[in-house]
Amino acid sequence: MISMLKQRDFLSLFSGSFISNLGDAMANLFLVWLIYAMTNQPVYIAIALLCLEIPSIILAPLIGYMIDKNIKLITYVSFLSRAIVFFIIPISLYYGNIYTVFFLLCVSGAFSSANDILSNILLPKVVKKNELISANSILYIQFDIALILGPMISGVFLSFHYNSIGFIINAMTFLISLLLFLKLINKLDIEKSRDIKEKDVSNHYSLKNIFKGSHVLSLLINNSFWNLLIWGVYPVVIPILIKNEISDNPIIFSLFSSLLSLGIVIGSILVSKLKVKSSRKFIDFSIIAHGVVFFIIGVSHNVLFFLLLALLFGIISVPAMIFSKTYIQENIPEQNQGRIFSLYYSFSTAGYPIGLALSGLIVNMIGVRYSILTSSAILIIVVAFSVIMRSFNVNIKQSI
Known part of the structure; x- marks a missing residue:
């Protein structure tokens, strides 16, 4: 199981997914804590979380379709958008623009499914077929580790009142993930292979x-x-x-x-x-x-x-x-x-x-x-x- 992490392509996929999940886990605690501190209204916490979840649920099929059509473009758009959002959110919180924050969270939520979808479709390309179960197991473990570490890191920043720095680091996680995913996509040359395969696609693959x-x-x-x-x-x-x-x-x-x-x-x-x-x-x-x-x-x-x-x-x-x-x-x-x-x-x-x-x-x-x-x-x-x-x-x- 550990030996799989020595495979360079799988390590890139693992790292990109982990860093993105870590950013998500950090963001959730930051948002819940700071929004409540700013508004003192529990309902705003619920709205913020819904802004992250609902666009993700509704738009995930579209994101998946776009990934099938142009994986590189949607990778750029998804991770860059989320990075920009979390660079802007602390500014909006500073000025008390809670509705702007909700809008930004909707934008982030719209692209949040990309990490999961990309990880799942890239995995069969970086490991052998008989290694898929082990590889998926490792990805599940990293997800749980991210859920544990993310709130801990956020808690440290919040305890020292480094709220803006925390959001900036959060945004940086998405940029790092973008670079790792793009590096892997470019190496695998997925765009070219898909162009070839799509010429042979028939109704059988609908x-x-x-x-x-x-x-x-x-x-x-x-x-x-x-x-x-x-x-x-x-x-x-x-x-x-x-x-x-x-x-x-x-x-x-x-x-x-x-x-x-x-x-x-x-x-x-x-x-x-x-x-x-x-x-x-x-x-x-x-x-x-x-x-x-x-x-x-x-x-x-x-x-x-x-x-x-x-x-x-x-x-x-x-x-x-x-x-x-x-x-x-x-x-x-x-x-x-x-x-x-x-x-x-x-x-x-x-x-x-x-x-x-x-x-x-x-x-x-x-x-x-x-x-x-x-x-x-x-x-x-x-x-x-x-x-x-x-x-x-x-x-x-x-x-x-």
């Missing part, structure tokens, strides 16, 4: 036929339900469950969150060691198993058992995360991967805020435990039904 000829559409739908019913519900119900049902101690919540992150890292390492090809069976089993663990969390009462479940909750989620991307990389034609990954991004991301909104309402209606049990049960049923229908369709095709 998105409609790709959805018909593969199981990608059901993969996108299942991932959307997964984010809606688990990852979108979890941030709301777990703190309430801990406080009201497990232990009225914030340390337990802190431990749960830490063990969840640790579980994802452990799971990523374990998956990277697997010498298997990605398959829908692994993905579906992981999602169903994740739903089962969430269900058990909903009925648990013992603190130690609850914390062990947090670790398992992280570990068991990883195969679905990694194999989903690897499955697309292995089964979708190169010239369509940008669009497919953008749809994957939109489907997955859209479920999260909807889940957050719905879970708050559902908890008030039926209580926290029944909310967990209901959401996990629905997920298990939906994915299991998807598996049954897919097998049924395969049997019909074979019998014809």
Whole structure:
């Protein structure tokens, strides 16, 4: 696993993605803290985060399409735009122009999916096919590390009141990522190879036929339900469950969150060691198993058992995360991967805020435990039904 980082092209991809993710993680803490300090209005924090999320969800398919058409241009535009935005934001905050900040965040959010999409479509070009699972595992680990380090770095700058310097460094992360991605794109000469391949593109490679000829559409739908019913519900119900049902101690919540992150890292390492090809069976089993663990969390009462479940909750989620991307990389034609990954991004991301909104309402209606049990049960049923229908369709095709 570590040996892969010695591969120069993969290291460039890893570094570009990590630095960009680090910038995102830094930005979130900076924005939340400084906007609240300036306005003293929690609603403005919500608006700021929505300005980052909604344009990203809506425009990701367009970004993916543009990457498929001209990867170099959209790389320039995406990272330069975000760098410029974070150079301007401290000026707007200084003058109290909160609505200008919201507009700038919308611009940044519009291009935020580019890093994820670029990383996913460049990865198969820098590693061998049998290394994709390990490579995706490493990218997931760096993402979690960025989420840990970003807030820590931002916290240091904020504690010393170096707010402007923090935003400038944040902007610089996007410029560094731009240089790393462009260096890799130029080396791989992707533009030329795509021009050659597009001459041979037929109707066989249309998105409609790709959805018909593969199981990608059901993969996108299942991932959307997964984010809606688990990852979108979890941030709301777990703190309430801990406080009201497990232990009225914030340390337990802190431990749960830490063990969840640790579980994802452990799971990523374990998956990277697997010498298997990605398959829908692994993905579906992981999602169903994740739903089962969430269900058990909903009925648990013992603190130690609850914390062990947090670790398992992280570990068991990883195969679905990694194999989903690897499955697309292995089964979708190169010239369509940008669009497919953008749809994957939109489907997955859209479920999260909807889940957050719905879970708050559902908890008030039926209580926290029944909310967990209901959401996990629905997920298990939906994915299991998807598996049954897919097998049924395969049997019909074979019998014809």
